[in-house]
Amino acid sequence: MIKINVLLSNIAWKKYLREPQIFINKKISKINKREKKKILFLCSLVLSNTKEIRKLNNKFRKKNKSTDVLSFPFYNKNQLQKMIKLKKEVYLGDIIINLNKIKKKNYNIEFQNNFNKLWVHGLVHLFGHLHKKESDYKKMHKVEKKYLDILNDE
Numbered sequence: 583m584i585k586i587n588v589l590l591s592n593i594a595w596k597k598y599l600r601e602p603q604i605f606i607n608k609k610i611s612k613i614n615k616r617e618k619k620k621i622l623f624l625c626s627l628v629l630s631n632t633k634e635i636r637k638l639n640n641k642f643r644k645k646n647k648s649t650d651v652l653s654f655p656f657y658n659k660n661q662l663q664k665m666i667k668l669k670k671e672v673y674l675g676d677i678i679i680n681l682n683k684i685k686k687k688n689y690n691i692e693f694q695n696n697f698n699k700l701w702v703h704g705l706v707h708l709f710g711h712l713h714k715k716e717s718d719y720k721k722m723h724k725v726e727k728k729y730l731d732i733l734n735d736e
Contacts, residue, residue: 583614584623584705592631595681598693602629609698609733616732621666625674625708627701635680650683651700659710677704702729 588603590596599605606627632648640646642654656675657665665672684696703726711722 583619583621584610584617584625586610586701586705587624587626589626589628591628591634591678592681594631595629598681598684599629599697605694606701612735613729613732621669622671623674623709624671625705626676627704628676628678630678630680632680632682635678638678648680648683650680651704652678653704653707654678655708655710657710662710674705674708677701677708679704698730698733699726702726702733705729 586606588606590602595602635652636646636648638652639649643652654676655662656673662672662674679697679700684693684700706722706725706729709725711718711725713719713722
């Protein structure tokens with residue numbers, strides 16, 4: 583089971599997602615119904631802006647530029663596998679999403695779809711997937727697609 587705690591760092595998000603926690607809870611419940619994981623996976627989702635995400639990107643990745651999503655996994659993939667064997671509850675890490683990048687991408691068209699793609703991408707990173715190599719990208723994309731298909735299945 584996955585549980586995401588939504589933190590609103592920028593009030594402008596309310597214009598696009600009136601109740602961000604409720605929105606995420608509904609989406610996650612769809613995934614949880616299909617996945618039926620025995621362990622509880624926890625993470626935080628921070629809804630942010632360009633200035634804040636740029637600071638984080640610079641501080642932790644040494645890239646002094648803005649981005650659409652950042653993920654900060656608490657464990658690497660091997661550590662996570664060990665934790666899954668030992669615990670019933672695992673904190674995965676944090677996801678930060680930049681409102682301004684979503685707005686710029688499609689000029690407010692399909693805002694929720696773009697938002698879903700970003701938080702799912704971040705979540706998949708927290709599960710240990712990377713996309714530095716082409717083979718890793720394909721694996722990660724497959725997992726993202728599986729989750730997005732669940733979300734889009736009405």
